[in-house]
Amino acid sequence: MTIPHGDERPKPIVDAASPDVDATAGSSALPGMHRGGFQRLPTAPVNVTTQSAPTLDAPLEWAPPVPVSRGLAGWALGISIIGLVVSLVVGWGFPIGLVAAITAIVALRRPFESRQVAVWALILGLVSVLYSAGWLWRAASRANLFG
Template identity: 45%
Template sequence: MSDDRLRSRRPSVDAPTGDVAAAPEAAPLPGEHRGGFQREFTQPTPLQFVPAAERPAEPVVPEPRVEWAPAPEILPRSGAWALALGIVALALSLFVGWAFPLGIAAVVMAVLALRHPWESRTVAVWALGLAALSILYSAGWLVWAAAQAGLLG
């Protein structure tokens, strides 16, 4: 390529006008102090002196504000009790027919446990199943006893 073609391809830079500020001789480095601070960051803060005659005899300490959090609400737990009562009712109903009130109580407690969202559903279902089984066994014993006594026709 000839020199004329190279010159025509090079961009031309105009001379700066009067409204453009000239660049400083050396650009500041990152983090270099540029002025504007009155004191160093680690310098102590100046304190005002209060004469002893104007100071209070004892420092005024504000009374602490104590607020107690409300006591957490104790939620009724019936699932574990229903399961324990259902197990006892089932064990007794294997031998006697008069354990059906325990089974009915266990069924009621298990149904209450199923209605509470904080209760374990698995425990409540097991309690309900064992309590229902204990009622069936007790009913079987009572029917057998009634048949033996001649109360059933």
């Protein structure tokens, strides 16, 4: 392909401006320059239109999904069962019961956890702590630590 040189180049065709274009030369001398024509002050009140209240009986098109339980109550119950089994054997299993009781209390405060499982976890955790305390009391009394 060859490029034409000299006067052989085609001349651009420029049509007249359409009626919706403002053809005044001084209308936009510089970008952002004030051209006048404000209808109201920038802080003037704006007209408020009244709207009707939405109908509450409208059919439900979308609803958020029901949050699923994350299983904190189940974990608390599992830990409390382990703590109870350990406290039946040795007295030093009370930290497991404490962790189970604290986890059950946290599960009770969460809205989507199973309350029955969390209450069972709390009860079994506290029983394991009491049983461990009994073991520790027995061991301390046999060692004559209480006089």
